[in-house]
Amino acid sequence: MSSNVPTTGLQLRSLVTKDGKLELSLAEVPVAEPGPDDVVIQVEATPINPSDLGLLVGGADMSTAKASGTKDRPVITADVPPPSLRALAARLDQSMPVGNEGAGVVVKAGSSPAAQALLGKRVTALGGEMYSQYRTLNIQQVMELPAGATSRDGASCYVNPLTALSFVETMRAKGGTGLVHTAAASNLGQMLVKICQKDNVPLVNIVRKKEQADLLRSIGAKYVVDSSSPNFMEELITALAETGATIGFDAIGGGPLAGQLLIAMEAGATRNMKEYSRYGSGKETQVYIYGRLDMSPTIVPPGVGFAWNLSGYLLTPFLQKAGAETRARMRQRVMDELTTTFASAYTAEISLAEALDLETLHAYNAKATGTKYLINPAK
Numbered sequence: 001m002s003s004n005v006p007t008t009g010l011q012l013r014s015l016v017t018k019d020g021k022l023e024l025s026l027a028e029v030p031v032a033e034p035g036p037d038d039v040v041i042q043v044e045a046t047p048i049n050p051s052d053l054g055l056l057v058g059g060a061d062m063s064t065a066k067a068s069g070t071k072d073r074p075v076i077t078a079d080v081p082p083p084s085l086r087a088l089a090a091r092l093d094q095s096m097p098v099g100n101e102g103a104g105v106v107v108k109a110g111s112s113p114a115a116q117a118l119l120g121k122r123v124t125a126l127g128g129e130m131y132s133q134y135r136t137l138n139i140q141q142v143m144e145l146p147a148g149a150t151s152r153d154g155a156s157c158y159v160n161p162l163t164a165l166s167f168v169e170t171m172r173a174k175g176g177t178g179l180v181h182t183a184a185a186s187n188l189g190q191m192l193v194k195i196c197q198k199d200n201v202p203l204v205n206i207v208r209k210k211e212q213a214d215l216l217r218s219i220g221a222k223y224v225v226d227s228s229s230p231n232f233m234e235e236l237i238t239a240l241a242e243t244g245a246t247i248g249f250d251a252i253g254g255g256p257l258a259g260q261l262l263i264a265m266e267a268g269a270t271r272n273m274k275e276y277s278r279y280g281s282g283k284e285t286q287v288y289i290y291g292r293l294d295m296s297p298t299i300v301p302p303g304v305g306f307a308w309n310l311s312g313y314l315l316t317p318f319l320q321k322a323g324a325e326t327r328a329r330m331r332q333r334v335m336d337e338l339t340t341t342f343a344s345a346y347t348a349e350i351s352l353a354e355a356l357d358l359e360t361l362h363a364y365n366a367k368a369t370g371t372k373y374l375i376n377p378a379k
Contacts, residue, residue: 004107005031005040005042005107005108005134006031006134007030007031008028008029008030008031009028009029009031009132009133009134009377010026010027010028010029010132010133010352010377011026011027011028011029011097011129011131011132011133012024012025012026012056012097012098012099012131012132012352012355012356012375013025013026013027013095013096013097013098014055014056014057014058014095014096014097014098015093015094015095015096016058016059016060016080016085016088016091016092016093016094017092017093018092018093020079020080020081020082020085021077021078021079021080022057022058022060022076022077022078022079022080023075023076023077024056024057024075024076024077024356024361025069025073025074025075025076025356026073026074026352026353026356027095029097029132031134031136032136033136034108034109034110034115034136035110035138036110036111036112036115037110037112037114037115037138037139037140038109038110038115038136038137038138038139039106039108039109039110039115039118039119039123039136039137039139039142040106040107040108040109040134040135040136041102041104041105041106041107041123041125041134041135041136041137041142042104042105042107042133042134042378043102043103043104043130043132043133043134043135043377043378044102044103044104044105044151044152044376044377044378045102045103045104045150045151045152045154045155045349045374045375045376046099046101046102046103046130046131046155046374046375046376046377047101047102047155047156047159047344047346047372047373047374047375048355048364048372048373048374048375049100049101049156049159049160050251050291050292050293050367051100051159052098052099052100052131053364053365053367055096055098056098057078057365058080058084058088058091059080059081059084059085059087059088060078060079060080060084061078061079061080061081062078062361062362062365064078064079065077065078065358065361065362066078066358067356067357067358069356071353072353073353074353074356074357075356076356076358076361097128097129097131097132098129098130098131099128099129099130099131099132099375100126100128100130100158100159101124101125101126101130101155101156101157101158101159102124102125102130102135102151102155102375103122103123103124103125103145103151103152103153103154103155103157104122104123104125104135104151104378105120105121105122105123105151106118106119106120106121106122106123106142107119107120107134112139114139115139118139118142118144121144121145122144122145122149122150122151122154123142123143123144123145123154124142124143124145124154124155124157124158125137125141125142125143126141126157126158126159127141127142131352131355131375131377132377133352133377133378143157143331143335145157145335145338146335146338149338149339152346152349152374153338153339153343154338155344155374156187156342156344157334157335157338157342158334159315160187160188160191160342160344161191161334161341161342162315162319162330162331162334163188163290163315164188164191164192164195165195165330165333165334166315166318166319166322166330167179167181167192167249168192168195168196168199168201169318169322169326169330170247170288170313170318171201171247174247174286176245176246176247177201177202177243177244177245178201178202178203178204178240178243178244178245178246178247179192179196179201179202179203179204179245179247179248179249180203180204180205180206180239180240180245180247180248180249180261180265181203181204181205181206181248181249181251182206182248182249182250182251182252182257182261183206183207183208183251183252183291183293183369184205184206184207184212184216184221184224185205185207185209185212185213185215185216185369185370186251186369186370186372187344187345187370187372188251189205189216189369190215190216190219191341191342193205193216193219193220193221194219194220194340194341195341197220198341202222202223202242202243202244202245203221203222203223203243203245204223204225204236204239204240204243204245205221205223205224205225206225206226206227206236206257206261207224207225207226207227207369208226208227208228208369209226209228210226212226212369212370213226215370223239223242223243225239227257232260233260233263233264236260236261236264237264237267237268237271238268239268240264240265240267240268240269241267241268241269241271241272244268244272245265245268246265246269246283246284246285246286247285247286247287247288248261248262248265248285248286248287248288249287249288249290249313250287250288250289250290250291251290251291251293252291252292252293252294253289253291253292253293253294253295253298254292254293254294254295254296254297254298255294255296255298255299256299256301257294258287258289258298258299258300258310259298259299259300259301259304261287262285262287262300262304262305262308262310263301263303263304265283265285265308266283266285266303266304266305266308267303269283269285269305270305282305282306282307283305283307284307284308284309285304285305285307285308285309286308286309286310286311287308287309287310287311288311288312288313289310289311289312289313290312290313290314293367298310344372345372346372346373346374347363347364347371347372347373348360348373348374349373349374349375349376349379350373350374350375350376350379351375351376351377351379352375352377352379354379355373355375360373
């Protein structure tokens with residue numbers, strides 16, 4: 001098997017220049033030889049996550065995007081506004097590979113017994129640079145998929161599943177008893193619904209459309225609130241009062257929603273008070289912003305009480321602090337429930353070249369809830 005591995009393979013690259021231009025292209029790069037504890041993966045499936053888009057489009061104004069190159073080697077260029085350019089100072093004029101996670105078949109392995117045991121096996125991997133035909137990684141960065149699982153099944157084993165599990169772990173560590181989640185009809189949101197059902201955690205789901213609410217109710221969600229409803233705040237406060245949820249995870253980031261969550265948590269806690277206090281409930285409330293689907297400023301108005309907290313949230317720091325035992329337990333649960341709790345649905349499967357089709361790029365860069373694209377570099 002290893003004798004058939006080429007010396008080079010295609011890889012999707014993102015470049016932001018000092019003069020404010022984004023360039024997306026495909027490059028022929030060397031396939032790194034594996035060390036003793038490394039494996040070479042022929043990548044068959046790798047998802048486009050919002051976290052990937054941050055690196056891929058590099059803060060560019062994609063309304064200025066233009067296509068050039070050939071069908072097999074397309075090139076996309078776009079303008080990067082000065083405010084974004086300042087934030088990208090550390091990456092300017094560097095051609096960067098993209099893709100956090102993915103899955104494929106091990107086609108070459110290092111000399112160690114553990115690496116050799118993975119030869120010919122289908123694995124999932126978290127190591128960056130996954131928008132590539134081949135990726136060489138240490139065995140600590142891969143997990144063998146269960147028998148019968150496809151690369152499509154295993155492509156999204158890390159970012160969404162571990163993030164959803166980390167929400168519940170974080171809630172428990174802070175002594176919370178319930179959660180609230182925005183953009184809840186996403187793949188991650190549906191996973192969180194299933195996790196909370198299994199773990200008996202009250203979960204308030206916030207969506208923007210009736211069909212999204214219907215979808216979540218169809219998989220068993222009890223508390224679903226539509227932010228487009230004229231009675232949104234009253235319905236949200238009622239759900240939070242019933243569940244006692246004081247910890248929220250917000251994928252939207254900008255606009256009024258994070259502030260509305262804090263107001264509703266305080267109002268729900270106040271509704272459950274036995275005695276009045278002019279200082280409010282005194283109940284500590286926390287909203288974590290883990291995504292920026294809305295890039296406008298975050299608005300927190302009065303009415304949030306005096307014990308509110310708002311902060312950012314990333315999976316990697318959580319995993320670093322969680323410890324080896326917790327990480328192993330979370331990863332094992334993902335493998336055990338790969339095609340049930342942690343199953344992902346994809347809008348389309350595209351090749352590396354198709355990922356740089358301008359119309360397709362605009363579609364997945366819209367980051368619409370329930371829309372997720374999968375790249376198959378072998379396609």
